Amino acid sequence: MKQIAVISGKGGTGKTVVTGSFAALAKNKVMVDCDVDAADLHLLLHPEVKERHEFRSGQTAVIDKKLCKKCGKCASVCRFGAIKSDYTIERFSCEGCALCSHICPRGAIRMEENVAGEWFVSDTQYGPFVHAKLGIAEENSGKLVAKIRQIAKELAQKQNLEYVIIDGPPGIGCPVIASLSGVDCALVVTEPTLSGLHDAKRVMEVVTYFNIPIKLVVNKYDLNPLMTGKIEEFCRSLNVPVIGKIAFDKTVVKALVEGTTVIEYAECAASNEVKKIWEDLQ
Amino acid sequence: MIISVASGKGGTGKTTVAVNLALSLKNIQFIDCDVEEPNAHIFLKPRIAGEKKANIPVPEVDEAKCTYCGKCREVCAYHAIAVLPGSDGKKGSVLIFPHLCHGCGACSLLCPQGAIKEVNKEIGAIEIGEKGNMQFIHGRLNIGEAMSPPLIRQVKEYINSTRTVIIDAPPGTSCPVITAVKESDFCMLVTEPTPFGLNDLILAVEVLRKLQIPFGVVINRSDIGDGKVEDYCANEHIPVLMKIPFSREIAVSYSEGVPIVEKDASYQDKFINLYLNICGIKNEANSRH
Numbered sequence: 001m002k003q004i005a006v007i008s009g010k011g012g013t014g015k016t017v018v019t020g021s022f023a024a025l026a027k028n029k030v031m032v033d034c035d036v037d038a039a040d041l042h043l044l045l046h047p048e049v050k051e052r053h054e055f056r057s058g059q060t061a062v063i064d065k066k067l068c069k070k071c072g073k074c075a076s077v078c079r080f081g082a083i084k085s086d087y088t089i090e091r092f093s094c095e096g097c098a099l100c101s102h103i104c105p106r107g108a109i110r111m112e113e114n115v116a117g118e119w120f121v122s123d124t125q126y127g128p129f130v131h132a133k134l135g136i137a138e139e140n141s142g143k144l145v146a147k148i149r150q151i152a153k154e155l156a157q158k159q160n161l162e163y164v165i166i167d168g169p170p171g172i173g174c175p176v177i178a179s180l181s182g183v184d185c186a187l188v189v190t191e192p193t194l195s196g197l198h199d200a201k202r203v204m205e206v207v208t209y210f211n212i213p214i215k216l217v218v219n220k221y222d223l224n225p226l227m228t229g230k231i232e233e234f235c236r237s238l239n240v241p242v243i244g245k246i247a248f249d250k251t252v253v254k255a256l257v258e259g260t261t262v263i264e265y266a267e268c269a270a271s272n273e274v275k276k277i278w279e280d281l282q
Numbered sequence: 283m284i285i286s287v288a289s290g291k292g293g294t295g296k297t298t299v300a301v302n303l304a305l306s307l308k309n310i311q312f313i314d315c316d317v318e319e320p321n322a323h324i325f326l327k328p329r330i331a332g333e334k335k336a337n338i339p340v341p342e343v344d345e346a347k348c349t350y351c352g353k354c355r356e357v358c359a360y361h362a363i364a365v366l367p368g369s370d371g372k373k374g375s376v377l378i379f380p381h382l383c384h385g386c387g388a389c390s391l392l393c394p395q396g397a398i399k400e401v402n403k404e405i406g407a408i409e410i411g412e413k414g415n416m417q418f419i420h421g422r423l424n425i426g427e428a429m430s431p432p433l434i435r436q437v438k439e440y441i442n443s444t445r446t447v448i449i450d451a452p453p454g455t456s457c458p459v460i461t462a463v464k465e466s467d468f469c470m471l472v473t474e475p476t477p478f479g480l481n482d483l484i485l486a487v488e489v490l491r492k493l494q495i496p497f498g499v500v501i502n503r504s505d506i507g508d509g510k511v512e513d514y515c516a517n518e519h520i521p522v523l524m525k526i527p528f529s530r531e532i533a534v535s536y537s538e539g540v541p542i543v544e545k546d547a548s549y550q551d552k553f554i555n556l557y558l559n560i561c562g563i564k565n566e567a568n569s570r571h
Contacts, residue, residue: 009319010292011292037454037485040477077387079386092460092464092493093464096359097360097388099387102357136485137456137460137489142428170318170453171430171453171454171458173423173430174429175456191537192537193537195319195539198321206425209426210426223533224537224538256476256477259477
């Protein structure tokens, strides 16, 4: 079994369009959407949810008004500014460290477990799909990513599937690190812009930090061929293979609007290039 | 006034809108809170005058005082401490996992022996500079560092509310975004008219409603895709503040790090209008209260 994570650093470079196309091309795989706080892959795969599970993670402090004497001890130790002047908890600031509950001389503060989201195992016409929805304004996205990756891996082992294909989140922080840990290959999708190059460099440093092999794709490469050249040059200097260059193609947006992958929507320059990319990844 | 620029989906044009708005107004403080992938500097090209390391406090154990009682492990909500008690005359040991530590201070405060002190661990840097009369500040998270909110909080300590503050937020809907947009007076949500753009806009709207921050929408590449984003905004009574049509010329100048207003000066008035739009919505809301 091989695990492939599609990441980008910068958002909106085409991760999900590429990952969605792999769903249509790859046989024997499980798809995973690890962009748990702004998941989009389901809009292409149209899952039929088979299992739905609560994701419990983290805690939030609750002050018992009857016991609280407003001594201010809790507010003086809280480093997250989560204790408001009326001795209630600012939910979005509380990081659940529980220091206030340990320090309160009257035992007036208890910790409540958060329901931080949901995760799903679904059927799609492309095979099994594991995905999740982080609760609005919740934390611990990294743990939710780790959870669904573990479920996907178990599913792949049980059903003898060849690939786990992961749609990763943007950025370089905790959900990205959780999406990358232990994968066999990271596919970086970038665009020929200064921002795209800047962000791809940073995310490639993260991938290298974890000793994971990298391959790179330039999306909308013809918007700025000069910048595409710079990206290729940079990749050469790191021995990172550029395995595809996808032309800017309005067909991609049309497919998206129809809620389907570009592979199924039409034979076009973009779909042919993505096919080539998938062949290379195999 | 603090105006933040956010979006559920990445790559919709947050930085473009934030940068061009900033360049169209006076007395601006620009704060890039996308510390994982800060990009505004590429377009603003500020003169950086100083850099400050950003640290979080992590525990360090004085093993001479430690009795390996395990209290620190017990109180650490993030499993960042493991304690192996001593046995058969052998000394115990305490293992610290700094990347899991949130820097809450519980272990050091609650250690019965006073054996834990906090030391600084660098998580990134804050750079301060200027572009003409504009103040510029951004944070840069170190590679391999998982937690961006502490750095975002430290970047936001520089907010100077005598200026119009523009905050460029990271994408998504979870803790980094919340930390960046919290305490803004207004938030602009930048989206694109595609199913992905709409799906993530709806999530971002839920976040702002929960945080009770007034907001409006900017539709970028407004002539690609479909009309569902506009339908949604109309149904939800969300003001559409501005529409920016797709132009290959804008896309190319973006790719070279050139802001729209420097390519096409007529956009300056459009961004001033965007600002006046926001002020109008704010005034209306204030007069209702």
